[in-house]
Every structure is written in structure tokens, then in C-alpha cells.
Amino acid sequence: AQTVTQSQPEMSVQEAETVTLSCTYDTSENNYYLFWYKQPPSRQMILVIRQEAYKQQNATENRFSVNFQKAAKSFSLKISDSQLGDTAMYFCAFFNYGGSQGNLIFGKGTKLSVKP
């Protein structure tokens, strides 16, 4: 079975600075995607970034980038130039598209606070 671990329950960062959120996962599968979702206090889960496991190049989306280390099964999220609106819970998620199940497997989340 696949598991996703986020070892930082809470983090804080000053506005305009850079922060990195950690995620590790455990799987024996080869065909998978990894995602970071953001959940602000409004409760709406918002997709931040995705990474296909077969791609070596790290995904980037504006101020958000990942460091994907497949051999180490590590998938960290870097937020550059942090903004107050980045304050939210961040969830790392795993999706095995080669299997019969269709669901995401989530980590427990990291609560990020951006301070002015």
C-alpha cells in the first residue's frame, strides 16, 4: 500500500521569503503522479502543482516549484516570494494511475502561516 508522509505539521515564513514544505512517499509502483494541493480557511482544495513520475524535470508553476527525487521518494514544494494569500494547509498527494484504484492518497498536511 502507498503512504504519504508530511513531517512538518506547522510552518511559518515571513512575507516575501522562501519556504520549503517536505513530503515523502512509499510505493512499489512505477506509474504515478504527485500533487500538492492548497486548502485555505475557505475549505476549497486548490491544485497547486503536479509532477509526473516519469518526468525527470521538476515542475514549476509561477512562484511554486517542486524538488522531485524519485529514488529517494521525496517530493518537496518550494514557495518563493511568499504572499499573505499563501496562508493555508498544504497537502501532498499520490496517485497511482497504473492500478485499479482511482483515489488520491494524501499526507496529513502542513499548516503554513505567512507573516507580514
Place this chain on the structure above:
Amino acid sequence: GAGVSQSPSNKVTEKGKDVELRCDPISGHTALYWYRQSLGQGLEFLIYFQGNSAPDKSGLPSDRFSAERTGGSVSTLTIQRTQQEDSAVYLCASSPRGGGRTYEQYFGPGTRLTVT
């Protein structure tokens, strides 16, 4: 276009009552998922519908939980004889399951269920 919508936004019910939660997926999305988010358990997968295939019910916690999806679109999650441990946010997501961005799941705002 319109995103995933869920109703009601909040539901308070007495222990032992039945509740129905509704999800309207993004038009054209063939896959629909229900997840439960609670403080102690994080995000848990409940059930997955894909097109006309039999749903994957492997995540349902007990036989008090059931879900249906009518006409390949709207879904209803029913909880019978609610218990206090059912209190949680119930999230619905949909996915196109075809084409380029195949595996991304788009979430609704959730229904917060409180069982008193």
C-alpha cells in the same frame, strides 16, 4: 466554467438521523470521488465512480454509508443512522479521466457535517 458544487454547505443533524449530501461535478467529467476530512484522520477516500463502471466502494467505513451517481453526473452520499464520529467535512471531487490533464482532481467546497 463552473466548478464542482456541493450542498448543503453545512449540515447539523441529531444522532440517529439520516443525511444526504449532494455533489454536482464539473460538466463532462467522467470520474467522481468522495473524501472525508476529519481532524483525527486527515483526508480519507470513501468512494469512486468512473463512467458506467461499478463504483469502487473500498473506502466506505461502514454499511451506513452509501452513494449513488445518477445519469453519470450528480452524486448523493447518504449516511444512515448518523453517529457523532461521522462529524467531518465531506469533499467531492471530479476528474476528466481522459485527454491531457487526465488525473487531476478538482474539488468542491465541501459539506461540513456536525452530528449532535
